[in-house]
Amino acid sequence: MPGKTLFDKIWENHIVTSIENGPDVLYIDRHFIHEVTSPQAFAGLEQRGISVFRPAQTIATADHNVPTKDQHLPIREALSRFQVEKLTENCANYGINLYGLGHPFQGIVHVIGPELGITQPGMTIVCGDSHTSTHGAFGSIAFGIGTSEVEQVLATQCLLQNKPKKMKIEINGPLQKGVVAKDIILYIISKISASGGTGYFVEYAGSTIRSLSMEARMTICNMSIEMGARGGMIAPDETTFQYIKGRKFAPQGKDFEQAVAYWKTLPSDPDAEYDEALYFDASDIEPMITYGTNPGMGIKITGTVPEVSAIEQEERSSFQKSLEYMAIEPGARLLGKSVNYVFIGSCTNARIEDLRMVAQLVKGKKKAAHVNALIIPGSKQVEKQAKEEGIDQILAAAGFELRGPGCSACLGMNEDKVPKGEYCVSTSNRNFEGRQGPGARTFLVSPLTAAATAINGYISDVREMLEETVLV
Amino acid sequence: MEKFTTLTSTIVPIPTRNIDTDQIIPARFLKATTRKGFGDNLFRDWRYDENNIPKPDFILNRPEIQGEILVAGKNFGCGSSREHAAWAIHDYGFRVVVSSFFADIFKNNALNNGLLPVQVTDAFLQKIFETHEKTPSMELLVDLPNQLIGIQGTSMQEKFDINAYKKHCLINGFDDIDFLLSQQDKIEAYEKNYINN
Numbered sequence: 001m002p003g004k005t006l007f008d009k010i011w012e013n014h015i016v017t018s019i020e021n022g023p024d025v026l027y028i029d030r031h032f033i034h035e036v037t038s039p040q041a042f043a044g045l046e047q048r049g050i051s052v053f054r055p056a057q058t059i060a061t062a063d064h065n066v067p068t069k070d071q072h073l074p075i076r077e078a079l080s081r082f083q084v085e086k087l088t089e090n091c092a093n094y095g096i097n098l099y100g101l102g103h104p105f106q107g108i109v110h111v112i113g114p115e116l117g118i119t120q121p122g123m124t125i126v127c128g129d130s131h132t133s134t135h136g137a138f139g140s141i142a143f144g145i146g147t148s149e150v151e152q153v154l155a156t157q158c159l160l161q162n163k164p165k166k167m168k169i170e171i172n173g174p175l176q177k178g179v180v181a182k183d184i185i186l187y188i189i190s191k192i193s194a195s196g197g198t199g200y201f202v203e204y205a206g207s208t209i210r211s212l213s214m215e216a217r218m219t220i221c222n223m224s225i226e227m228g229a230r231g232g233m234i235a236p237d238e239t240t241f242q243y244i245k246g247r248k249f250a251p252q253g254k255d256f257e258q259a260v261a262y263w264k265t266l267p268s269d270p271d272a273e274y275d276e277a278l279y280f281d282a283s284d285i286e287p288m289i290t291y292g293t294n295p296g297m298g299i300k301i302t303g304t305v306p307e308v309s310a311i312e313q314e315e316r317s318s319f320q321k322s323l324e325y326m327a328i329e330p331g332a333r334l335l336g337k338s339v340n341y342v343f344i345g346s347c348t349n350a351r352i353e354d355l356r357m358v359a360q361l362v363k364g365k366k367k368a369a370h371v372n373a374l375i376i377p378g379s380k381q382v383e384k385q386a387k388e389e390g391i392d393q394i395l396a397a398a399g400f401e402l403r404g405p406g407c408s409a410c411l412g413m414n415e416d417k418v419p420k421g422e423y424c425v426s427t428s429n430r431n432f433e434g435r436q437g438p439g440a441r442t443f444l445v446s447p448l449t450a451a452a453t454a455i456n457g458y459i460s461d462v463r464e465m466l467e468e469t470v471l472v
Numbered sequence: 473m474e475k476f477t478t479l480t481s482t483i484v485p486i487p488t489r490n491i492d493t494d495q496i497i498p499a500r501f502l503k504a505t506t507r508k509g510f511g512d513n514l515f516r517d518w519r520y521d522e523n524n525i526p527k528p529d530f531i532l533n534r535p536e537i538q539g540e541i542l543v544a545g546k547n548f549g550c551g552s553s554r555e556h557a558a559w560a561i562h563d564y565g566f567r568v569v570v571s572s573f574f575a576d577i578f579k580n581n582a583l584n585n586g587l588l589p590v591q592v593t594d595a596f597l598q599k600i601f602e603t604h605e606k607t608p609s610m611e612l613l614v615d616l617p618n619q620l621i622g623i624q625g626t627s628m629q630e631k632f633d634i635n636a637y638k639k640h641c642l643i644n645g646f647d648d649i650d651f652l653l654s655q656q657d658k659i660e661a662y663e664k665n666y667i668n669n
Binding site: 016017019023027036053065083086129144146152158230314317430434 | 487489492494498499503504517545546551552554556575576585635636637638652655659662666
């Protein structure tokens with residue numbers, strides 16, 4: 001019998017029972033909820049007259065639909081206010097811990113879980129949000145669910161799930177200067193397309209992945225869903241243990257040592273088998289940018305948009321529709337293109353390391369006059385840390401606007417939107433039509449590329465600026 | 473959940489590939505706290521201009537095109553996990569979505585709401601689009617018990633896959649949650665022996 005993968009081990013450890021020829025009943029360790037995808041689930045419980053089965057295993061925050069300005073004031077927009085109030089009311093009624101607006105732990109759900117030590121290796125973690133895959137960076141099975149499934153977890157702490165297929169994506173070798181985690185994942189998605197991972201759970205491996213910090217690993221796992229994969233994960237190692245150690249809800253003292261001993265048993269066995277395995281060389285990865293309306297439409301920043309002739313026949317009309325929306329010609333170069341909006345934030349790139357990266361690059365410089373540069377920290381704790389490190393001062397001096405935490409212009413649900421027809425260079429995860437506001441046109445990039453673009457006022461190759469900046 | 477067995481209906485084709493859930497229902501319309509009414513904003517930004525005037529070319533605004541079956545290009549429902557996408561499609565009046573490939577979360581969400589996702593081959597999907605172009609009154613027959621989809625009045629039909637458990641739920645109108653609630657003893661027994669809680 002072949003060995004087991006990291007995924008197999010955790011999955012098997014969480015099977016309560018299996019339905020013949022059907023799904024498994026999978027036990028869920030941690031459940032995150034937020035204001036947008038939970039109200040209908042609570043309403044469902046009410047209709048059925050049942051309660052929350054294990055309230056201590058659900059953690060709530062308000063992030064998707066909150067303003068990033070004046071967070072201490074009541075939310076101005078009535079529907080948004082009602083939705084956030086509904087979450088507060090539901091959490092109070094069912095005894096669920098809520099880190100709501102104003103709470104020192106509030107923030108984007110996928111940023112706060114790890115930073116509070118709630119996210120741990122070997123766990124099953126779900127949330128009514130597709131970027132739940134982020135938590136897989138710790139060697140957990142983490143995936144997004146719909147609201148009916150949120151209701152199932154609230155009611156039973158379990159989900160009915162069919163075991164997905166397994167894919168390994170291995171990246172080896174040192175990264176070039178100026179290439180960061182976001183570039184790695186945009187590169188992978190550009191290679192396998194926005195649907196290449198559908199039906200799979202991905203494990204990222206290889207020396208390049210091993211060399212990354214936890215925050216960088218989270219950026220990679222975060223975008224697994226953008227290639228269609230249900231989730232992505234990385235085997236826990238010393239980097240993982242060091243990150244978790246001492247965090248608020250992490251096991252402490254002897255319990256921590258015991259946990260580490262268990263976590264060390266999780267990595268895939270050397271003879272484990274995958275349904276699919278892909279190998280990439282890190283030296284081939286350059287700073288990346290997307291040009292179209294799905295995250296698979298990515299190119300090297302120095303590259304050109306594909307010609308129509310390079311696109312397979314059946315894909316052409318969708319490709320052309322996409323370029324029309326973006327107002328970009330086939331064969332065009334994006335480098336040098338003027339942009340008026342730069343957004344740095346989202347569950348992909350709003351952690352302290354992302355802000356540090358930006359601060360190091362823009363220190364002593366000034367953003368181009370025509371650029372609106374918005375930085376939304378991932379959480380209150382990230383915001384606090386940024387202030388303690390003086391990052392807020394550096395950003396303010398460079399003309400960037402640092403606001404309160406939330407999902408913000410990543411999905412344009414609150415008032416942070418990119419106007420119609422405008423280009424936005426963004427560190428978020430989706431370049432779908434209208435994602436950042438009706439008619440908005442998004443280019444997905446790394447925080448370094450976003451910072452360089454804000455300074456120059458046009459899409460830039462950050463490597464040209466690195467000579468004058470020392471990056472850690 | 474509403475039961476589903478068979479349906480014969482005209483279709484609404486949208487051949488675009490990679491239709492993501494932000495197109496199906498943009499985030500700014502996710503502020504409701506009930507499951508009703510999302511159909512009004514289905515494909516909002518393709519359907520209406522910025523002044524909320526219907527765009528005459530978009531297929532949902534063409535009165536001659538009606539049907540309970542939505543037929544869409546490959547990789548339908550990718551992106552966000554918002555179940556609002558399945559609610560919007562169902563609320564608008566569709567009972568079946570046909571595509572040659574579905575995103576995982578969307579497929580689950582649809583099945584949990586009595587909306588049947590039918591995955592066909594690329595060739596069959598193309599046939600449906602071509603037939604509709606020539607004969608917009610064409611009908612599709614979707615037979616869940618026999619897992620068959622066919623173009624009415626032709627011999628063109630295909631078998632489709634569906635998880636046996638999900639098929640059983642749809643035909644009988646059962647929810648996952650009913651089943652899970654019936655497993656409470658096993659869940660509690662599991663918790664007692666569990667290491668990583």
